[in-house]
Amino acid sequence: xxxxxxxxxxxxxxxxxxxxxxxxYILEEAVEFLNAxxxxxxxxARPSGLSYEEYTLAPQKAFAQKGVEVRGIHEFENPxxxxxxxxxxxxxxxxTFLLVKTLYELDLMETLKTVVAxxxxxxxxxxxxxxxxxxxxxxxxxxxxxxxxxxxxGFLPFxxxxxxxxxxxxxxxxxxxxxxxxxxxHHFNDQAVLGLRExxxxxxxxxxxxxKGSLTARLFEKGKSPIEIxxxxxxx
Amino acid sequence: xxxxxxxxxxxxxxxxxxxxxxxxYILEEAVEFLNAxxxxxxxxARPSGLSYEEYTLAPQKAFAQKGVEVRGIHEFENPxxxxxxxxxxxxxxxxTFLLVKTLYELDLMETLKTVVAxxxxxxxxxxxxxxxxxxxxxxxxxxxxxxxxxxxxGFLPFxxxxxxxxxxxxxxxxxxxxxxxxxxxHHFNDQAVLGLRExxxxxxxxxxxxxKGSLTARLFEKGKSPIEIxxxxxxx
Numbered sequence: 001x002x003x004x005x006x007x008x009x010x011x012x013x014x015x016x017x018x019x020x021x022x023x024x025y026i027l028e029e030a031v032e033f034l035n036a037x038x039x040x041x042x043x044x045a046r047p048s049g050l051s052y053e054e055y056t057l058a059p060q061k062a063f064a065q066k067g068v069e070v071r072g073i074h075e076f077e078n079p080x081x082x083x084x085x086x087x088x089x090x091x092x093x094x095x096t097f098l099l100v101k102t103l104y105e106l107d108l109m110e111t112l113k114t115v116v117a118x119x120x121x122x123x124x125x126x127x128x129x130x131x132x133x134x135x136x137x138x139x140x141x142x143x144x145x146x147x148x149x150x151x152x153x154g155f156l157p158f159x160x161x162x163x164x165x166x167x168x169x170x171x172x173x174x175x176x177x178x179x180x181x182x183x184x185x186h187h188f189n190d191q192a193v194l195g196l197r198e199x200x201x202x203x204x205x206x207x208x209x210x211x212k213g214s215l216t217a218r219l220f221e222k223g224k225s226p227i228e229i230x231x232x233x234x235x236x
Numbered sequence: 237x238x239x240x241x242x243x244x245x246x247x248x249x250x251x252x253x254x255x256x257x258x259x260x261y262i263l264e265e266a267v268e269f270l271n272a273x274x275x276x277x278x279x280x281a282r283p284s285g286l287s288y289e290e291y292t293l294a295p296q297k298a299f300a301q302k303g304v305e306v307r308g309i310h311e312f313e314n315p316x317x318x319x320x321x322x323x324x325x326x327x328x329x330x331x332t333f334l335l336v337k338t339l340y341e342l343d344l345m346e347t348l349k350t351v352v353a354x355x356x357x358x359x360x361x362x363x364x365x366x367x368x369x370x371x372x373x374x375x376x377x378x379x380x381x382x383x384x385x386x387x388x389x390g391f392l393p394f395x396x397x398x399x400x401x402x403x404x405x406x407x408x409x410x411x412x413x414x415x416x417x418x419x420x421x422h423h424f425n426d427q428a429v430l431g432l433r434e435x436x437x438x439x440x441x442x443x444x445x446x447x448k449g450s451l452t453a454r455l456f457e458k459g460k461s462p463i464e465i466x467x468x469x470x471x472x
Contacts, residue, residue: 019408142420144373146386183285185378185380187285188380189380
């Protein structure tokens with residue numbers, strides 16, 4: 001598979017791991033990777049229905065520790081121009097359906113594709129990482145709004161399943177496990193799905209996709225048994 | 237709220253509870269409620285990607301114990317006529333997005349609304365119960381296919397969240413709890429959401445909605461604190 005050589009993408013399973021602050025586990029890596037004095041934050045996924053203003057405070061506070069400024073896209077009169085002029089972009093987590101619906105409605109999907117293909121570094125967490133895959137068809141989120149399409153940005157030649165959870169052998173609950181859901185997905189879709197556990201992220205640069213963090217990730221390819229990818233391993 | 241006096245609906249959280257067979261916990265009640273010698277089964281939600289034929293074997297085997305025949309809608313040349321002529325309808329669980337997409341594509345949504353308003357008994361489990369609410373916006377399923385709408389059959393003046401799970405106080409996982417997801421839903425939608433725990437079901441008849449089973453259900457109304465509804469209690 002060919003990954004665009006200009007892509008510089010950091011796609012994290014989660015913004016926060018248990019027992020640590022927002023972005024704390026990944027902050028140093030993110031600052032180095034994004035290599036920007038100012039980051040454009042896209043808060044459209046609105047976790048817990050937070051306002052754009054409230055939500056933007058979280059990355060502002062985190063990145064300020066490293067002397068990096070964060071501005072929310074809602075602060076700009078022209079969001080398209082804000083993306084075109086950004087040094088680096090961070091798309092935060094929350095509800096993937098809401099994120100995608102808002103981006104389509106504001107006609108920002110193509111703009112994001114263009115700037116990232118031109119080399120603007122992109123960071124996503126959770127819903128923002130779902131967006132880097134081919135579709136949002138493997139999100140864990142509730143479909144609280146109806147987007148005009150499930151097509152995502154397609155930077156990666158597969159789908160992401162963030163917050164990947166292994167089946168609990170002791171569960172008495174009859175809802176589907178994550179693995180069962182991904183297998184259902186493969187009855188109707190061909191692309192691979194990468195289950196990214198909390199604390200893992202993908203780093204895309206120089207035409208390569210690397211798994212980072214200390215955990216393995218679970219790769220589901222249609223018609224094959226799932227396999228574990230080791231940290232540091234090149235994926236595709 | 238007015239519930240149509242002709243509605244005879246049984247909406248179950250799940251088809252199967254821990255440690256018992258398919259429909260076992262609800263079979264007696266279902267047979268009595270549906271009051272039919274033959275039931276039309278709608279297998280479109282295809283759990284685990286099962287074929288219509290394979291999936292239909294499950295309710296066939298269950299209802300056969302009570303001398304009730306089950307025929308899958310795929311066995312009929314004209315699915316619309318099959319619904320119009322059915323003594324009773326059972327819509328099985330699986331993937332809600334797939335169920336709704338298939339029903340819209342086959343133009344069966346309006347037909348279902350018409351026959352149920354004319355008094356045909358309707359039973360749903362899981363995805364089939366999501367369908368009885370206003371929208372599928374509170375399904376737990378993965379959006380493996382893109383339906384033309386999230387609008388459901390709207391028999392109930394609220395949404396169902398099946399397989400409702402209480403937050404696990406010991407979890408270290410950062411994915412949203414069910415309650416957080418429903419609260420996000422209420423930032424963008426007005427209708428109430430009823431969290432139906434596994435083993436609970438709603439019985440709708442004589443213009444009333446009753447909670448059945450031994451567990452309470454959790455009712456989320458926009459802008460209010462959630463409350464627990466006791467079994468036997470009339471809802472709306």
